[in-house]
Amino acid sequence: MKDTLKRLHSRVQRIITNGIAPSAALFIFYILITIIALQPIAGAAHASSAPSGNSSGSLINTILNLTAEPSIDISEPRIVFPSNFQYDSEEKTFRISKTNGFTMDLNQAVHMDLYHQHQYIITLTTSNPSHIDSGEFSILDDYFQSVSVVQNTRDSSISLTFHLQQLKLFDLSEDENDYIIRAIHPSERYPFIVVIDPGHGGNQPGAVQSGVRESDLNLAVTLQLLDLIEQNENIRAYTTRNSDTSVGLRARARLGNEVGDIFISIHHNSALNRNARGIESFYFYYIPDDSCDYNDDDYCDCDEPYEENNIYDDLYDNAHLLSGRGLAEIMQRQLVSQIGFPDRRVHNRAFVVLQYSEIPATLLELGFMSNSQELAVMNTETFQRQAAQAIYDGLLEVFALYPPPR
Numbered sequence: 001m002k003d004t005l006k007r008l009h010s011r012v013q014r015i016i017t018n019g020i021a022p023s024a025a026l027f028i029f030y031i032l033i034t035i036i037a038l039q040p041i042a043g044a045a046h047a048s049s050a051p052s053g054n055s056s057g058s059l060i061n062t063i064l065n066l067t068a069e070p071s072i073d074i075s076e077p078r079i080v081f082p083s084n085f086q087y088d089s090e091e092k093t094f095r096i097s098k099t100n101g102f103t104m105d106l107n108q109a110v111h112m113d114l115y116h117q118h119q120y121i122i123t124l125t126t127s128n129p130s131h132i133d134s135g136e137f138s139i140l141d142d143y144f145q146s147v148s149v150v151q152n153t154r155d156s157s158i159s160l161t162f163h164l165q166q167l168k169l170f171d172l173s174e175d176e177n178d179y180i181i182r183a184i185h186p187s188e189r190y191p192f193i194v195v196i197d198p199g200h201g202g203n204q205p206g207a208v209q210s211g212v213r214e215s216d217l218n219l220a221v222t223l224q225l226l227d228l229i230e231q232n233e234n235i236r237a238y239t240t241r242n243s244d245t246s247v248g249l250r251a252r253a254r255l256g257n258e259v260g261d262i263f264i265s266i267h268h269n270s271a272l273n274r275n276a277r278g279i280e281s282f283y284f285y286y287i288p289d290d291s292c293d294y295n296d297d298d299y300c301d302c303d304e305p306y307e308e309n310n311i312y313d314d315l316y317d318n319a320h321l322l323s324g325r326g327l328a329e330i331m332q333r334q335l336v337s338q339i340g341f342p343d344r345r346v347h348n349r350a351f352v353v354l355q356y357s358e359i360p361a362t363l364l365e366l367g368f369m370s371n372s373q374e375l376a377v378m379n380t381e382t383f384q385r386q387a388a389q390a391i392y393d394g395l396l397e398v399f400a401l402y403p404p405p406r
């Protein structure tokens with residue numbers, strides 16, 4: 001089964017990278033011909049909503065888009081920007097001209113960073129909301145898919161929705177002729193960025209004990225941690241999820257690699273032995289050693305070879321860089337001293353989110369849900385605030401000792 005999936009996967013990969021194989025191209029051609037042949041029937045069905053010609057075009061576009069690039073919106077935004085609204089793909093800036101006495105209040109701008117939806121919305125109060133045409137304008141470069149303009153005549157504002165290919169923030173400024181909206185990487189604004197990963201979620205609850213789901217506990221601690229970080233203007237936190245949704249393991253690591261200085265995955269433990277108690281933290285460091293089965297995504301404990309191989313620690317210390325192990329050790333110490341559960345120490349383990357992280361990453365197991373005493377404590381807001389405070393203090397310590405090497 002696994003082999004079949006692998007073969008299927010590599011075949012899809014080949015199609016994506018090499019384009020469509022001749023036989024597949026023939027098949028699509030056949031489908032297109034069929035659709036064109038059936039067009040009068042489809043046109044009749046949609047007669048009230050659209051002329052049949054358009055319907056045929058959009059169906060063909062749909063198929064071409066599905067085969068070429070599934071992430072492209074098929075609503076066909078306009079390619080040409082209006083004269084008052086320009087995009088410079090070199091500078092990654094948008095300019096709204098000040099012609100005809102047009103003004104905007106940049107200080108009153110409302111920013112909505114919907115990074116989980118790959119969108120960023122800026123709403124600006126203006127002297128004339130119809131200064132820029134409304135509609136969606138196509139970009140399709142490495143930063144943007146498109147930008148949508150909505151005129152709100154009721155409060156004389158304009159809403160710009162940026163459909164993003166990468167996670168970005170926006171700086172607003174003006175010069176003599178234009179208002180300028182520039183896309184920036186979050187590291188241009190924040191000295192320190194942490195990506196927090198509440199483990200599991202959606203259809204994957206993680207451990208479930210006495211009706212308590214691990215995914216909910218992980219999220220509760222994360223939300224408390226966000227409250228603390230939001231009060232510190234030097235630190236920006238992004239989360240892999242902020243509600244009960246499913247997120248792929250590699251996608252979680254990818255977000256960390258895209259924007260983070262460090263990655264912290266929050267979990268709660270569980271074991272068959274109900275006496276098992278305490279806090280443990282994980283990091284991953286690849287060691288070329290036959291005794292480590294790094295192909296096993298779920299379980300690999302390679303503490304022993306690591307302990308004998310302090311060369312890795314030395315390398316990091318000499319470069320004044322934070323290692324995943326260093327990060328795990330700081331978090332472990334803060335958690336144990338503030339929560340008071342037993343210290344189960346740090347371990348090298350090939351968890352997927354750690355394996356795919358290219359930044360210092362740790363996975364924290366805050367205590368055992370399978371232990372009734374620890375579960376009772378962990379299922380309280382008091383504990384969740386305490387755990388969040390310990391992680392936050394760990395962040396401050398990491399930040400002070402290891403400023404990100406950007």
Ligand SMILES: [Zn+2]
Pocket residue numbers: 199200206207214267268
């Ligand atoms: Zn977990």
